[in-house]
Amino acid sequence: MPLIEVKGLCKSFGERVVLEDVNLEVSDGERIAIIGESGCGKSVFLRCLELLTVPDRGQILIDGQEITAKGADVDRIRRSMGMVYQKFHLFSHMNVMDNLCLAPVRLLGMTREAAEEKAMDLLSQVGLSTRANDFPEVLSGGQQQRIAICRSLMMDPKVLLFDEPTSALDPTMVGEVLAVIRMLSKRHLAMLIVTHEMSFARELADRVLFFAEHGIYEQGPPAEVFEHPKRAKTVAFIQKIKYFSFEITSRKFDLMKMQGGLLVFGEKYGMRHKRIGRLQLCCEELVYEMMAQCYAPEEPVSMQLAVSYAEADGRCEIELTCSGKEYNPFAQEEDELGVTILKKMAARLEYTYDGRSRISILL
Amino acid sequence: MSFQEQLYKVLIEGDSYRTILSGLLVTLQITAVSLLFGTLLGAGVCFLCTRKNKAVSVIAGVYIAVLRGTPVLMLLLLLYYGVFARAGFAPVVVAIMTFSLNLSAHVAELLRASAQAIDTGQVEAARTLGLGRRDAFRLVALPQILRIAKPVYQSLIVNLIQWTSVVGYISITDLTRVINNTAARTMQPFLTITVGMLLYLGLSYLVYGIFALIDRRKGVRHAAD
Numbered sequence: 001m002p003l004i005e006v007k008g009l010c011k012s013f014g015e016r017v018v019l020e021d022v023n024l025e026v027s028d029g030e031r032i033a034i035i036g037e038s039g040c041g042k043s044v045f046l047r048c049l050e051l052l053t054v055p056d057r058g059q060i061l062i063d064g065q066e067i068t069a070k071g072a073d074v075d076r077i078r079r080s081m082g083m084v085y086q087k088f089h090l091f092s093h094m095n096v097m098d099n100l101c102l103a104p105v106r107l108l109g110m111t112r113e114a115a116e117e118k119a120m121d122l123l124s125q126v127g128l129s130t131r132a133n134d135f136p137e138v139l140s141g142g143q144q145q146r147i148a149i150c151r152s153l154m155m156d157p158k159v160l161l162f163d164e165p166t167s168a169l170d171p172t173m174v175g176e177v178l179a180v181i182r183m184l185s186k187r188h189l190a191m192l193i194v195t196h197e198m199s200f201a202r203e204l205a206d207r208v209l210f211f212a213e214h215g216i217y218e219q220g221p222p223a224e225v226f227e228h229p230k231r232a233k234t235v236a237f238i239q240k241i242k243y244f245s246f247e248i249t250s251r252k253f254d255l256m257k258m259q260g261g262l263l264v265f266g267e268k269y270g271m272r273h274k275r276i277g278r279l280q281l282c283c284e285e286l287v288y289e290m291m292a293q294c295y296a297p298e299e300p301v302s303m304q305l306a307v308s309y310a311e312a313d314g315r316c317e318i319e320l321t322c323s324g325k326e327y328n329p330f331a332q333e334e335d336e337l338g339v340t341i342l343k344k345m346a347a348r349l350e351y352t353y354d355g356r357s358r359i360s361i362l363l
Numbered sequence: 364m365s366f367q368e369q370l371y372k373v374l375i376e377g378d379s380y381r382t383i384l385s386g387l388l389v390t391l392q393i394t395a396v397s398l399l400f401g402t403l404l405g406a407g408v409c410f411l412c413t414r415k416n417k418a419v420s421v422i423a424g425v426y427i428a429v430l431r432g433t434p435v436l437m438l439l440l441l442l443y444y445g446v447f448a449r450a451g452f453a454p455v456v457v458a459i460m461t462f463s464l465n466l467s468a469h470v471a472e473l474l475r476a477s478a479q480a481i482d483t484g485q486v487e488a489a490r491t492l493g494l495g496r497r498d499a500f501r502l503v504a505l506p507q508i509l510r511i512a513k514p515v516y517q518s519l520i521v522n523l524i525q526w527t528s529v530v531g532y533i534s535i536t537d538l539t540r541v542i543n544n545t546a547a548r549t550m551q552p553f554l555t556i557t558v559g560m561l562l563y564l565g566l567s568y569l570v571y572g573i574f575a576l577i578d579r580r581k582g583v584r585h586a587a588d
Contacts, residue, residue, distance in 0.1 A: 013567055050490075050491050052487055052490070052491065075490075075493050075494065075495050076493065078490065078492070078493045079492075079493035081491065082491070082492075083488070083491040085484060085487075085488065087484055089482065089484035089485045089487065089488040089491070090485070090488075091488075091503055092482065092485065092507065093506045093507050093510065094502075102489075102492075102502065103489075103493060103494060106494065106498065106502075107492070107493050107494065115452075148488075151488075151492070152492070155492055155493060166577035178502055
């Protein structure tokens with residue numbers, strides 16, 4: 001029996017559909033990383049598992065018990081799940097020890113002494129045994145998060161849900177929290193981690209879920225998802241592909257605006273200036289070459305320039321589609337100067353025609 | 364007349380101090396009872412105000428808005444000469460009702476604002492640990508709401524003490540009324556009223572003192588943890 005079973009989960013906020021028909025099974029001890037753009041529903045999904053956000057439709061079973069059922073003992077089912085939040089949410093009116101002991105003493109019938117002993121054991125595992133009497137406000141973000149993890153562990157959960165556990169931390173403190181999560185992976189404990197730390201997700205997870213289009217868009221072992229993503233949006237996300245587009249509707253189009261746009265685009269994503277210059281040159285030559293060859297002097301012009309740049313590996317691709325007559329600039333007997341330049345700079349040139357000319361150049 | 368003679372006339376002659384003390388007692392009575400009922404009622408109104416039921420929360424909201432937005436003296440006069448004119452309640456009872464109602468609106472608003480100021484994530488964290496709705500509220504939310512509300516609550520009490528000085532309008536002999544009478548009788552208004560003001564000032568600082576004492580005790584407990 002899977003530890004967590006999600007069937008046909010749907011959630012909308014008003015008109016905005018966040019999750020649509022999400023299905024998932026998590027087995028005992030499995031570690032799952034959830035990645036995706038901001039606002040793709042990863043956090044909402046996690047909150048639905050805890051029923052902090054009530055789904056519109058669908059079933060969620062935790063260890064065989066349906067938390068979404070009418071009259072389910074939600075509080076009891078929640079005991080087997082722990083949740084770690086982006087902003088820690090330690091109880092600010094209690095010291096660290098009280099934070100840790102509150103739930104087990106009240107809910108599990110543990111004696112205060114036993115709870116304190118367990119708490120000290122956990123605190124020393126995360127290197128914070130000297131902080132037991134401190135209040136959360138005097139602790140750093142990294143320390144608070146490590147204690148929040150301990151607080152969840154006090155209930156001996158079967159699964160821990162992490163909602164971007166390092167997103168609110170200073171870069172200097174991310175490491176210490178990730179180290180604690182790594183340490184947990186040695187226990188037999190299922191984990192679902194929503195994260196933007198890609199290398200961490202890759203190293204720790206047994207399975208990676210990529211969220212897009214209201215649900216799990218692609219999933220698989222980390223090596224597969226990160227190295228050979230299959231679907232377009234996953235590729236774009238993993239490669240961190242950025243897009244720039246420009247439309248040309250007249251012979252007297254604003255060249256400087258196009259060049260300026262390319263410059264801003266390139267600078268924004270950290271392309272080197274030399275490369276931006278080449279990108280601009282290629283776009284300019286390509287546009288003028290096609291404009292001269294595909295259109296009669298008074299014919300209306302319609303061209304779309306699209307540039308994509310992958311931040312991850314620096315791939316830069318130019319795509320131009322234009323109406324007008326079929327013309328392959330790379331297959332002429334004698335090259336124009338512009339085409340010579342393009343051929344020299346490009347790693348790959350392609351031309352296809354399907355009613356419109358389509359040229360793709362890999363820079 | 365020397366200062367001593369004036370003081371004698373104002374405070375001692377004809378057991379004047381007893382009259383003043385009895386006035387002080389009336390003021391304290393009205394304040395204390397109104398504080399008790401007003402706070403309880405205010406907590407109730409705040410509870411209604413945060414209900415999901417639209418009708419209930421709107422009614423509670425109107426209650427708060429009307430009572431906070433009108434002078435308490437008006438309410439006093441309305442209740443005494445209007446609503447309960449024929450009910451035969453003692454003036455003190457009507458005064459207590461008035462100040463309870465008025466204070467309850469302020470307390471409700473204070474609690475509502477304090478409840479909004481707390482980190483709701485902490486309540487969620489308590490719920491995900493498995494604590495029930497009540498436990499999460501009582502153990503996590505409430506202590507923090509009260510901590511946020513405390514300084515304003517303290518000044519609400521001080522305001523309440525001072526606002527009770529209008530009960531003379533419905534013929535209650537409170538501290539202000541007694542001072543006024545004594546000033547007229549002894550024809551020493553400056554000294555008498557100064558004494559009256561010092562008494563009110565003393566009451567206010569008594570309130571601050573009590574809160575400071577509670578704080579210090581808590582501080583000791585924290586340090587002992």
